[in-house]
Structure formats: structure tokens, C-alpha cells
Amino acid sequence: MNTRNLIDIVDLSVEEIDQLIATAEDIIANPEKYQNACAHKQLATLFFEPSTRTRLSFESAMLALGGSVLGFSEAQSSSTAKGETVGDTIHTVSCYADIIAMRHPKEGAPFAAAMHSEVPIINAGDGGHNHPTQTLTDLLTIHREKGRLNNFTIGFCGDLKFGRTVHSLVNALSRYENINFVLISPLELKLPRYVKEEALKKKGIPYTQTTDLESVMPQLDILYMTRVQKERFFNEEDYLRLKDSYILNPEKLVNAKPDLSILHPLPRVNEISVAVDKDPRAAYWKQVKNGKYIRMALIMKLLGIQV
Amino acid sequence: MNIDSIQNGVVLDHIQAGKSMDIYKYLHLDELDCSVAIIKNVRSGRMGKKDIIKIDSPMEVDLDVLGYIDPNITVNIIRDGKQVEKKHLELPQKLVNIIHCKNPRCITMAEPQLDAIFLLSDPEKHTYRCAYCEAERKR
Numbered sequence: 001m002n003t004r005n006l007i008d009i010v011d012l013s014v015e016e017i018d019q020l021i022a023t024a025e026d027i028i029a030n031p032e033k034y035q036n037a038c039a040h041k042q043l044a045t046l047f048f049e050p051s052t053r054t055r056l057s058f059e060s061a062m063l064a065l066g067g068s069v070l071g072f073s074e075a076q077s078s079s080t081a082k083g084e085t086v087g088d089t090i091h092t093v094s095c096y097a098d099i100i101a102m103r104h105p106k107e108g109a110p111f112a113a114a115m116h117s118e119v120p121i122i123n124a125g126d127g128g129h130n131h132p133t134q135t136l137t138d139l140l141t142i143h144r145e146k147g148r149l150n151n152f153t154i155g156f157c158g159d160l161k162f163g164r165t166v167h168s169l170v171n172a173l174s175r176y177e178n179i180n181f182v183l184i185s186p187l188e189l190k191l192p193r194y195v196k197e198e199a200l201k202k203k204g205i206p207y208t209q210t211t212d213l214e215s216v217m218p219q220l221d222i223l224y225m226t227r228v229q230k231e232r233f234f235n236e237e238d239y240l241r242l243k244d245s246y247i248l249n250p251e252k253l254v255n256a257k258p259d260l261s262i263l264h265p266l267p268r269v270n271e272i273s274v275a276v277d278k279d280p281r282a283a284y285w286k287q288v289k290n291g292k293y294i295r296m297a298l299i300m301k302l303l304g305i306q307v
Numbered sequence: 308m309n310i311d312s313i314q315n316g317v318v319l320d321h322i323q324a325g326k327s328m329d330i331y332k333y334l335h336l337d338e339l340d341c342s343v344a345i346i347k348n349v350r351s352g353r354m355g356k357k358d359i360i361k362i363d364s365p366m367e368v369d370l371d372v373l374g375y376i377d378p379n380i381t382v383n384i385i386r387d388g389k390q391v392e393k394k395h396l397e398l399p400q401k402l403v404n405i406i407h408c409k410n411p412r413c414i415t416m417a418e419p420q421l422d423a424i425f426l427l428s429d430p431e432k433h434t435y436r437c438a439y440c441e442a443e444r445k446r
Contacts, residue, residue: 085418106414108439112421127412129440194436194443198428 004302005114005121009132009172016301017139017172018149023297024140024290031064037300037307038067044097045071046089047124048080048104053266053288054124054133058101061295070097087116094119099303101133120302128162128229134265135168136298137291142222144290145261145283149173153219155182157246158226158271160191165265166226167195174199181207182216186245188238189228213246218255223248225264225272249273256281263287316341317368318383318390319360324348326377327358333372333405339364371399375406375435400427402435410442 005011012020027034043062047055050073059069071093080089086104090113093100100117102110103124110123125131143149154173156166160183170191173179181200183191190209200207210216217223228243247270248262264272264284276282300307322330327345330336336343341364351357362368365386373380374396384392402425408415415421415437424438435444 085420086414087418087421104414105412106417107410107412107441108437109414111439112414112418126414127440129412194428194441 003114003118003120005110005117005123006132006298006302007110007114007121007123008130009135009168010175011132014175017136020136020294020297020301021140021143023300024293025144027293027296034065034296034300034307036066037305038062038065038303041065041067041098041303041305042096043067043069043071043299044093044100045069045073045124046093046100046102047071047073048075048102048109049125050074051103051125053291054103054131055101057288057291058122058124058133058295058299061292061299064292065296065299067098067299086112090116090121099299122298122302125164128164130168131164131265132168133291133295133298134165135172136294137287138165138169138224138263138265139172140290140294141263141283141287142261144286146221150177150179152221153180153182154222154224155184155213155216155220156191156224156226157184157213157248159189159228159242160185160226161189162229163226166191166224169224170195171199174203174205179205180219181205182220183207183209184211184213184216184246185209186211186242188242189245213248214252214255217252218257220260221257222261222263223256225262225268227264227267227269227271244270247271247273248276250275250279253279253281312388313342313361313363313385314388315363315365316385317362317364317366318385319362319368319373320357320381320383321351321354322358322360322380323377324354324356324358327360329376330360330373330380333376334369336360336362339366369405370394370396371402372405374399375402398427398430398433401425406435406444408437408440408442408444410437410440413437413440413442415439 045055045058062069086109094117099120101122101124104126107127107129109126114121160166230239260281261283344361346359348356378396378398382394383390404423407423425435428434428436
């Protein structure tokens, strides 16, 4: 049997994503049905870069499926600190675990890992490149908030250049019908050309680019906010200049649709003011919870487990 | 100008004028002991000017490298002084260890022992992307 990995969101077909969402919905409705689904299976979480939500949601997901977890949460506590390659680390861990979720600061590290692994590899974020399980989380959240994954206008706001969650979600949504993309960012942090070319232009999908969030707010059904990530900049001056480009507060939402859904992959710094948390349109805390359920569905799928 | 014809070897013809030294480098022709002739700016009815490389050795030419540099090159195989085969090239779908990623955030920069793999992303623009980080490389 060929090992299935999730390195890029496009590794999954639209049908497979729809099936994962259906499984996640069933897990939410009937959690007890899945509590022993992964009994005696082990998930390794290899985090070469810090994370709160992603690592804990993977671990929580595996524990809720009756499995167990092992791993490390920073590169310094692994043999990487001694100079071990990603390939050798993965080769070793795949002797102990049934499935591996890894985060790495270098882009493409999970692709390299998959070449050395005999067990499924899940990309839990590789530098500024991809973050497919966040995308699955986002898709489940949109599906739960809107009841569909087509026919809407979505605005992406903030750091669209280094924001890997944005790249993956744009790619994923480009495969659904009738979605308008509005790209809101400072000129220096625009969506990379290759993402626009591959995901949007080649498919003839309409998109608009702007630096002004408020002018486009009334047309949005979904607003996907992102943080300007300090760790992606080589130059601190550039980070300081751009970090406060967009701060969403209740005043900026005055002209927004009443059924807008506000998403954010979190963590936030100050790009969404705390006052927005009370707005019923804020969906980012629900998004966190959805992340666990969709990861449960994904782990089962990659392990070939059906309930 | 006279260049001796070869008995057993390879003639790379229809090289875009000025590109012959790139090919010399990519094919590591400097490592050969045999005669290698680089003929630049030869008059050509079709191309105006072209370069030609003659290699006096029956070596296996890496067609992926040549196809990447210029898919219009023709490869003529010479045996006993006669052309026995003429190969036409195309842009390869996959390049392994021919070009390297320049993205400082790419894992291949941190771990250079990994194979450098590029996949053809846009044949019209001759664009390749790193299989690891998707960074773009144009020819």
C-alpha cells in the first residue's frame, strides 16, 4: 500500500476534503463513536519550531481517538541540535510511530521528510510555505458558518506574502465554484505571484488587490485576518514598519455585512482588537475547536481507519 | 575556418548563439580528455547565427540538461564518421541536480545533500519550480 501524506492541500481531492468535513461533522455530533478509533496507534508530533495550537490540537485529536502521542516541541530538544538531517530524524521516528505530524521553519522540509518515511507525514507548517491542516480547519469553519464552500466573497487581509495559511486556503478555495477573492495587504506583503498565477489566473478566477480594508468591507462574506509574522522577516525595520498595517476593531466593522464571518488562524498580536471577540461575527475561537475535529478525521483517513 | 570532422562522438547543433559556454559548463565538458571544439557564431539560414559543439568521444549526453538550456538544440550521434542518430529535445518535466534553489528559506539550502528537484510549471515561459518550496526559476 502506498503511504498517503498531506504535504500540500492539493494532495487531497475536493471529494476527499468534502469527505473529511463530513467525518468531522459526524465526530462533532457523535464523539463517543470515535473514542477508540486509533487505539494502540501512536502519533509523533515533531515540532522544530514553536507552536501552541497546532501541536496541542494534533495531540488532543489523537488522544480523543484513543491513541497516544510522542515527540518534541522545539528543535533544541532533538538531535537536530547535533546536526542531524530531517531525513535521518524522520527515518528514526518512523520506526516508533504510526503517523507523523511535523512543523519545520524551512520550506519544503515535509516534502524531504516524506521521501524518507514509511509512515504518513502530515505537514503541520513549513516556514512561510504551506499549512494544509490549518486550511482544512478553515474549510470546516467556513462550511459550518456558511453551510457551503462556494458562492461567496472572501477577503484575505494582512501578510499575504509570508502567510502560509493564506497560500494554502487560496489554493484550496480555487477549486470550488464562484468564489471572489479580495486580497488586502501592504504593497510589500502582497500575495506571491506564483500563488496568483497557479491558483487564480490560470483558472480564470476573479480577484482584486487593494491596500484599503474599509473600502472593500461591505462586499465581504468572509474576512480572513492574518498576523504580520516577525519570524518571517530578515530585517527588523521592515517588520516594525508593517506590523500595524491593519487592526480590525468594531468601528471598521460598521459597514460589514451582518452575516460576515471573521476568521483568523491565530495567534493574534494586535491585528484584531479584543473588543471584536464579543461580536457574533467573530468565528476564530470556533475555528480553534474545529481544528481538533478535522485533524481527528485526517489522522483516521491517513491511517486507513474507518468507523 | 576548418574544424576536423569527428569519427566517434557527438555534435551539438543549433545552439543559440552565445550559449555554448553554458552548455560546456553544465555538461562538465572541461573534465573530458578528448578534443572538444566550440564553434561560435556560425552562419545559419534558420537562426542567423548559431553555436556548435563537437565532442570527439562517444559520451552519453545528459539530454535533460540540454533540453533545459535550450530545447531547440539537436544532438547528432556520430559513429565511424557518419551520423547514425539525430535527437530532438524537449523541455524536461523534471530536473534533478541540474539547477539549485536560491530561496534562503528552502530546506535544500540548509541540507545541500538533498537532491535538488525542479518541476516544469510553465512550458511557455520555460519556468520551473522547486519541488520542495515552490520557488520559481526561469531559464
